[in-house]
Amino acid sequence: MAIFLTGSTGYIGAHVAANLLEGHGASLNVLVRARDPQEAQLRLWRALQMHLDFPRFFEYLQTKVRIFCGDLTSTGFGLGRDEYDRLVHTTDSVIHCAASLNRKSEKSCLNVNLRGTLEVLTLARQAEHYHGLRRFSEVSTVAVAGKRSNEVVTEDRSIEWDRSDYDPYARTKKFCEHMTRVLLPDTPKTVFRPSIVLGDSRHAETTQFDMVKAFVFLAGLPALPFRPNDKIDIVNVDFVADAIATLHQKDQPQYDTYHLSSGTGSQTFRELTTALAAAQQKRSPVFLPFAEKPFSGSVNFLSNRKGAMAKGASLMKVFMPYLVWNTVFDNTRVTSELKRKPVPFSQYSFPLLKFSRENNFEYNYKPWPAAAGGTAA
Ligand SMILES: NC(=O)c1ccc[n+]([C@@H]2O[C@H](COP(=O)([O-])OP(=O)(O)OC[C@H]3O[C@@H](n4cnc5c(N)ncnc54)[C@H](OP(=O)(O)O)[C@@H]3O)[C@@H](O)[C@H]2O)c1
Numbered sequence: 001m002a003i004f005l006t007g008s009t010g011y012i013g014a015h016v017a018a019n020l021l022e023g024h025g026a027s028l029n030v031l032v033r034a035r036d037p038q039e040a041q042l043r044l045w046r047a048l049q050m051h052l053d054f055p056r057f058f059e060y061l062q063t064k065v066r067i068f069c070g071d072l073t074s075t076g077f078g079l080g081r082d083e084y085d086r087l088v089h090t091t092d093s094v095i096h097c098a099a100s101l102n103r104k105s106e107k108s109c110l111n112v113n114l115r116g117t118l119e120v121l122t123l124a125r126q127a128e129h130y131h132g133l134r135r136f137s138e139v140s141t142v143a144v145a146g147k148r149s150n151e152v153v154t155e156d157r158s159i160e161w162d163r164s165d166y167d168p169y170a171r172t173k174k175f176c177e178h179m180t181r182v183l184l185p186d187t188p189k190t191v192f193r194p195s196i197v198l199g200d201s202r203h204a205e206t207t208q209f210d211m212v213k214a215f216v217f218l219a220g221l222p223a224l225p226f227r228p229n230d231k232i233d234i235v236n237v238d239f240v241a242d243a244i245a246t247l248h249q250k251d252q253p254q255y256d257t258y259h260l261s262s263g264t265g266s267q268t269f270r271e272l273t274t275a276l277a278a279a280q281q282k283r284s285p286v287f288l289p290f291a292e293k294p295f296s297g298s299v300n301f302l303s304n305r306k307g308a309m310a311k312g313a314s315l316m317k318v319f320m321p322y323l324v325w326n327t328v329f330d331n332t333r334v335t336s337e338l339k340r341k342p343v344p345f346s347q348y349s350f351p352l353l354k355f356s357r358e359n360n361f362e363y364n365y366k367p368w369p370a371a372a373g374g375t376a377a
Pocket residue numbers: 006007008009010011012013031032033070071072073096097098099100101112116139140141142173193194195196197198208
């Protein structure tokens with residue numbers, strides 16, 4: 001039997017897959033979008049190569065990982081009947097990590113997050129019906145807390161249905177949590193809500209550059225339109241993946257919902273910029289909180305232009321509400337249960353930004369080794 005993991009080709013999902021394989025000896029059924037098994041293997045290799053060398057990856061492919069080529073937005077993931085049955089009958093728990101993070105697209109969030117999660121829940125209900133489901137873990141987000149200002153939010157006070165959301169992503173993820181609770185009433189469930197997941201504290205390499213680009217954009221400005229003592233809740237991906245894998249594998253986690261965040265230990269803009277400036281032997285930027293409105297106007301203007309600046313501005317536009325809300329997410333549950341804390345962003349931000357800049361915000365993927373046995377193109 002295996003854990004059905006969605007989103008294994010994504011940033012967090014790949015970290016979770018590697019953690020489950022290396023740290024827990026787990027077997028995985030993974031859903032991968034691809035035209036054929038060869039392409040799926042190659043996509044999985046690209047996702048996991050930051051974590052595993054090829055021989056180890058290939059060994060896992062032979063022994064512990066079964067790939068299902070499918071799409072969340074197709075009925076039954078678009079799998080044939082036999083393949084779908086095989087997935088149902090070999091799945092004893094689920095970690096649903098795939099999502100659309102396209103905050104601007106109602107359509108994409110509707111299709112991937114709502115319709116997709118309904119497909120995963122349908123699969124989970126069938127597995128539950130035939131042989132029982134040990135646990136269903138839903139990877140959600142702190143964004144389900146909706147519009148906030150100057151708060152420390154606890155897990156139980158996060159979802160308030162009368163509150164507005166910043167974007168379609170937050171709204172659909174909130175409903176995914178709700179669907180999970182309603183449609184799997186008797187299954188043990190865990191909801192994980194990461195905050196801003198940015199970088200791996202163990203090394204500079206990353207495959208996910210959106211948020212890094214937004215930070216590089218900000219780091220290049222001599223003046224920032226923020227209040228210097230506002231906190232920003234950033235968490236390292238290795239902490240997030242370890243928490244998801246460990247709590248999913250635990251017999252009885254203490255809670256059904258966890259913020260995977262830095263909580264009240266989150267750093268302020270001043271702490272972050274001071275550390276970054278020191279690492280680069282540069283001057284710290286000045287803070288001009290009253291300039292938030294004109295700054296947002298300039299960001300809007302720049303985001304409609306062309307070029308690298310426009311890309312950074314466009315990303316800033318999307319992330320801006322999450323930078324100025326001065327809201328953090330209490331992490332007492334996860335830190336006390338796991339007896340570890342996230343690494344402060346200032347401790348690993350400079351190598352991350354340096355790696356990203358030097359590599360032009362691209363990860364240099366290794367190809368499938370020509371000499372290797374196996375089938376990938
Ligand atoms: N990154 C953050 O800062 C953050 C913060 C809070 C919560 N989260 C949550 O963490 C989870 C993972 O986020 P991430 O940052 O790892 O995102 P990501 O890198 O964009 O990965 C998304 C994953 O979902 C898969 N996916 C998307 N549409 C699909 C579809 N139609 N069918 C099958 N798979 C599909 C992607 O597959 P392809 O490779 O084929 O595209 C990819 O594996 C999400 O649930 C997100 O809401 C993330």
